[in-house]
Amino acid sequence: MRFHIIIAAVFWCGHVDSRKIRGISSSYKRFYKERKSFLCIDGSKIIPFEQVNDDYCDCEDGSDEPGTSACPHGRFYCTNLGFRPHYIPSSRVNDGICDCCDASDEYNSHARCQNSCWNLGQREREYVEGQMRTLDEGLRLKQQLIEEGVLLWREKQAQLRELQQVAEDLQIKLEDHRRRKNDADRLKEETLKALEAGDSGKCGQYSSVSSIFQLLDSNKDGSITVEEVQDKVAFIQDEERVLSVDEAVSLLGGHQTDLTNFQHNLWDILRRGDRVKIKDAHGAPGSLVGEDPHLKAADKAAEWEATNLKKVEEAYETVNMEISELQMKLAMDYGTDWEFLFLNSQCYKLKVYEYTYTLCPFNQVTQKSTAGIEVSLGKWGMWTETPKNQYSQMVYENGEPCWQGGSRSTTVTLTCGTETVLRSVKEPSKCQYIMDFQTPVACQPVLKQRGIHSEL
Structure with missing residues (x-):
C-alpha cells in the first residue's frame, strides 16, 4: 500500500511540474521554479504559484500562462527537438491545429498531431549542407577570380603604360609633322607669291x-x-x-x-x-x-604633309581616348582584391515576359521590349554597403525619364552562387527596379562561421 502511495505521489509531482513549465524555453525556466509565489516577469504583480498555468490570466504580460491560451498577449514555446525551436501566440494552444512540429501545443485537444520535427530537421540539414557546398565551391571559384583579377589588373596597368609611351612618341611625331607641314605651306605660299608678283628673279627661280x-x-x-x-x-x-x-x-x-x-x-x-x-x-x-612645275611640287608636298599630319593627329587622338577610357576603368572600385574586375566589359541578360533586361556591370542597365524599343534603366553610380558587406549592392542611376516621374534607376543585389548570372528583375515601385545578380565573388567566408544550427 505504501509503495502505491509513493508511486502516485511521484506521478502527481511529475504531472504538476509538467503542467507548470509547459511552453517555456530553457532560458526562462529559472522564473518558474516551484515556490510559494510567482512574480510576473514584467514585475507588475505577485501571485500564488498555484495560479501559474491554471488557464486564467493574472499577469498583464501573460507570463503566468505560458502553456495555455488564457492570456491574449502570451507566447508558447515550441521546443521542436530535432528542428528549429520557435514561439507561437498562446491563442493557438489547443486550438486543434498543430503549430509546433513536436505537437506540444496540442497537448489537450482532439487534434492528432504527428511529431514531424525530425523530417523537417533532416530537410533543413540537407538544405544547409547544400548551401555550405555551394558556399565552398563559390569561395573556391572566387579565389580563382581574385587571382585572375590581380593578373588582369596588372595587364591593364602595363597596357596603360604602353599607351602612355605610344602617346609620348606620337606627340613628338606630331610636333615634327606640324613643323614639316608649316614649312611646306610656307614654301607653297612663297612660290605662289613670287609667281603672282611676276618678279623676274623669283620667276627665274620658280618658273x-x-x-x-x-x-x-x-x-x-x-x-x-x-x-x-x-x-x-x-x-x-x-x-x-x-x-x-x-x-x-x-x-x-x-x-x-x-x-x-x-x-x-x-x-x-x-x-x-x-x-x-x-x-x-x-x-x-x-x-x-x-x-608651273615648282608650284605643283610645292603644292604636292604641302598636301602630302597635311595628309600625314592628319593621320598622326587621328592616331594621337585615338590613343588618348583609349588612355582616358582605361584610366576611368582602373579608377573604379573593383573590391579589395579586384575580384569584381572580371565583370567589366561583360553583360548579362534575362527575359521576363515581353522584356529582355541587360545588366552590364560598371556600365549600364537596359530594358528592351519585343518591339525592339530599348530604354536605359540607369548608368553605373556606386556601391552601397551593408553593415556586413560593403560590396553587396550596385546602384545604377539617371536612366531615361519615367512618364510623369523622375529618372529610372536600378539597385542590383549580389548573392553568392557557383555561376555568374542575372536571376531576377522586379519593379517594386514605379520606374525603380531591383535585380538579383548571382556570382561567386559575392560569397563571403564569414558565412561559414554560422554553420548548421545546433538544435538541428
Whole structure:
C-alpha cells in the first residue's frame, strides 16, 4: 500500500511540474521554479504559484500562462527537438491545429498531431549542407577570380603604360609633322607669291619660259594665238577686262607665235610684272598657277604633309581616348582584391515576359521590349554597403525619364552562387527596379562561421 502511495505521489509531482513549465524555453525556466509565489516577469504583480498555468490570466504580460491560451498577449514555446525551436501566440494552444512540429501545443485537444520535427530537421540539414557546398565551391571559384583579377589588373596597368609611351612618341611625331607641314605651306605660299608678283628673279627661280609657254598654249599645238592670250592674260590694273584683239596682238608680237618669238616678246613683259599677268586655270585674274612645275611640287608636298599630319593627329587622338577610357576603368572600385574586375566589359541578360533586361556591370542597365524599343534603366553610380558587406549592392542611376516621374534607376543585389548570372528583375515601385545578380565573388567566408544550427 505504501509503495502505491509513493508511486502516485511521484506521478502527481511529475504531472504538476509538467503542467507548470509547459511552453517555456530553457532560458526562462529559472522564473518558474516551484515556490510559494510567482512574480510576473514584467514585475507588475505577485501571485500564488498555484495560479501559474491554471488557464486564467493574472499577469498583464501573460507570463503566468505560458502553456495555455488564457492570456491574449502570451507566447508558447515550441521546443521542436530535432528542428528549429520557435514561439507561437498562446491563442493557438489547443486550438486543434498543430503549430509546433513536436505537437506540444496540442497537448489537450482532439487534434492528432504527428511529431514531424525530425523530417523537417533532416530537410533543413540537407538544405544547409547544400548551401555550405555551394558556399565552398563559390569561395573556391572566387579565389580563382581574385587571382585572375590581380593578373588582369596588372595587364591593364602595363597596357596603360604602353599607351602612355605610344602617346609620348606620337606627340613628338606630331610636333615634327606640324613643323614639316608649316614649312611646306610656307614654301607653297612663297612660290605662289613670287609667281603672282611676276618678279623676274623669283620667276627665274620658280618658273621657266617653257612652262609659261605651255600654260598659255591651251591646245598644245606648239604655238600661242591671240585667242589664247585673251583667255589667259589680263592687265594688272584692270584684271576683269578681257584684252582686245589689238591689245593681244601687241603683246604677242603678231597673231600667232612660237616659243622663240614668245621669249622675246610676251615673256619679257610678263617677267617685268608691271603691265600684265597670267590668269588662273579658271580664266579669272590670278597668279602663275596650274602648269608651273615648282608650284605643283610645292603644292604636292604641302598636301602630302597635311595628309600625314592628319593621320598622326587621328592616331594621337585615338590613343588618348583609349588612355582616358582605361584610366576611368582602373579608377573604379573593383573590391579589395579586384575580384569584381572580371565583370567589366561583360553583360548579362534575362527575359521576363515581353522584356529582355541587360545588366552590364560598371556600365549600364537596359530594358528592351519585343518591339525592339530599348530604354536605359540607369548608368553605373556606386556601391552601397551593408553593415556586413560593403560590396553587396550596385546602384545604377539617371536612366531615361519615367512618364510623369523622375529618372529610372536600378539597385542590383549580389548573392553568392557557383555561376555568374542575372536571376531576377522586379519593379517594386514605379520606374525603380531591383535585380538579383548571382556570382561567386559575392560569397563571403564569414558565412561559414554560422554553420548548421545546433538544435538541428
